[in-house]
Amino acid sequence: MPIFALVDCNNFYASCEKLFDPTLKDTPVVVLSNNDGCVVARSAEAKALGIPMGAPWFQIREAAERQGVVAYSSNYALYADLSNRVVEVLSGFSPNVEVYSIDESFLELSGFAGVEPDLAAYGQRIRQRVADWLGLAVCVGIAPTKTLAKLANHCAKKMLAGSAGVCDFTVISDDALSRLFATIDVGEVWGVGRKIALRLDEMGIRTVEQLRRTDPDLIRRRFSVVLERTVRELRGLSCLALEEIAPPKQQIMSSRSFSRLLTERRELEEAVASYMATAAEKLRRQRCLAGVVQVYIRTNIFKPDEPQYQQSMALPLLAPSDDTRVLTAWALRILRRIYRDGYGYHKAGIMLLDLIPLHQRQASLFGVEQEEGGRPQALMQVLDEINARYGRRTLQFAAEGIARPWQMRRNRLSPSYTTKWDEIPAVLAR
Template sequence: MEPPERRCLALVDVNNCYVSCERLMRPDLERTPMVILSNNDGVCVSRSAEVKALGSVPMGTPWHKMKNLARQHGILAMSSNYELYGDMSRRFHGLLATWVPPHCQEIYSIDESFLDFGGQRIDRTATGHAIKRQVQQWLGLPVCVGFGGSTKTLAKFANHVAKKRPEWQGVCDLTALSAEERLALLDQFEAKDVWGIGRRLSEQLKEHGIHTAGDLARCDPKRARERWGVVMERTINELNGVSCIAWEDEPPTKQQIISSRSFGGPVYTVDELADPVRMHVGRAAEKLRAQGSVAGRLGVFITTNAFRPQDPQYSPIRTIRLAVPTDDTATLTVWAVQILKSIFRPYRFVKAGVMLDDLRPKSVMQGSLFDALPSEQDMKREKLMGVMDKANGKWGRGSLGIGSAGVKGERDWSMQRGMLSPRYTTRWNELREIS
């Protein structure tokens, strides 16, 4: 990996990712105002450019509050098609991987990748446009590219400029600007447009006369650290070209794994709650095994509806320490159901989930003087977990599970996605038909 001062970081980001994936197979929706909804068709998690232009639909707007606006402007709502988005994400990141060596790509999110072109003598603007063309031609997804020199924060800002300012034509190279020109460009954007500066923090900055990204870049990092902490100091240094955020060419190992989801309808009995808890244990354990870890603590939580003040509220959580850290789905499921029974009370529940904590590498587990050698039964269970993971990887999440977690079919608590599009790229029976 290049030293920080020799890096040339670019951020490639899919525009309105979920909407763009839906339009990929439905070109007739290209100019249609669209929103993609969260689990149970709750709130907006992706908006088309046409909806953003209305200025009255911020991210996270509940769908039921904007139905009149949707009728007025012809806004189409669709349920989140995670299988489609995940498959397109894999293709997107795989295509970007061809532009740099393996250790020079950092996958930041489902629709964003950092690329390091350090050491390569390239025309950055031309390279950015070449990436745009290739992703559009090969995958049908629109992207913007931002080059930020040696820091991730500047690469994120450059990408933001490329998206918000049409004159940049989707590619912004901050390294082509002088220090004065870069500050002048930063002055054209609010401080909240900087990576890591949220709405609440931006309000605090305004109280101290810091309104623009340029104002923030001119701050004294040490003074900012005293007032707002080390993260703010790093952000200011990054805006000035000093690399402070480490490069991660491999995703960091998770220190905690949580699996939870709201129900499609209320659940009242402990037996009904046990089904989604088993399912969440299976998903969490699969992630645990994928990173080669075992869990030392297991937690279960259930939640009533806080948006129904007329209902009694009860949202308990309980965790236990496991005698032997494990990644075995069956063992974790037995304990999770026992925890659930210990915290259950007869209320109207709308959500359940599990947490795996105290994670540690499976290869370096701490033994004790009285531990026996692994039994043949343990080895068979480990093989069984491997078979489950391969089956779920091949035929889809939840194809195999423990008890009712492996039973297909809609349940009363299943997630509602009433406006779900076909899984065009991963299911033979849902391929797009052209007549």
């Protein structure tokens, strides 16, 4: 029987911010979205104050600060680096690890049942190791399926079923699980979103136990094979294998809101070129080529009293490519076609579609690759290697701009404690 563990970092973004500042130990902390817009993460203290997820910061700022809340801009470099370190630690507990998200990973523990008879104790060792080596708190859910492991992790966080940061469903009887699941809302099940939960509610299915006892074939007819698998997983039948290698993305998107409204096409072109450079780097990292480029722009939909305009367009390339120069050229062509003067633009984005593996590259009948850049692979490889060694944007294209006054606002950004030499925390003796 397979056994999975889901390890989830508690309040990850907020915990990362607290990690390097001891003065924040008992302080309510929130992390804000792009342009310091909405609350996207909360520490336990902030949750206790009733600060809602997704709340616009400008609306709650005064009240929150009166309660001692400290807000930070999203520090993605810090979060990504600490996430990688957590995965490194977890790799010491199982050779099979699936990184599910920036703060969650599945571990395969099937081979440990005999070696580690008490898997809950093994989960506690995982928690202690992450806490000792990284200073971060995690919860561990253990179960015979990935869906149940997610649910066990939920119970571990809520201290249900007598758990203390670790919940092991493999040692709980079916009757005890039934009583527990009867107290948990169906919306807590992995993959059951708000819309599905509403439809289930119409069928009288409101708890995890009710969903577990529903006929899987009926669920498949009413919903999908995906939700049918969820029901079977809740019954202990493993339908979802561990994905140690993330499958290639079917599309790559890069977009941001601007720190101010852009009224000149030149500034929009810089933004689009910058987003394309980011997307093209991701494309090469997964060793794929893009066959279609899409660009979209829009004004601020939250200001309906101002002139509104939004438009997007997708164009197929003459030949699939991963060359930043080629992709950027096509993106700028599209932008010039959809741009309209007289508007203040709030957001732009690009998307790479029709992705194919690099080894499936098909030469163009008319030799387009040579016409549009010569030896693109060698040049892009050098570009990526230099930026990987010396930091992002060490080398960049002039089209991306230098000053970038349109970049998203991050006025509350904490230092990059682990990724920049000049921002490493210093300990001073007094």
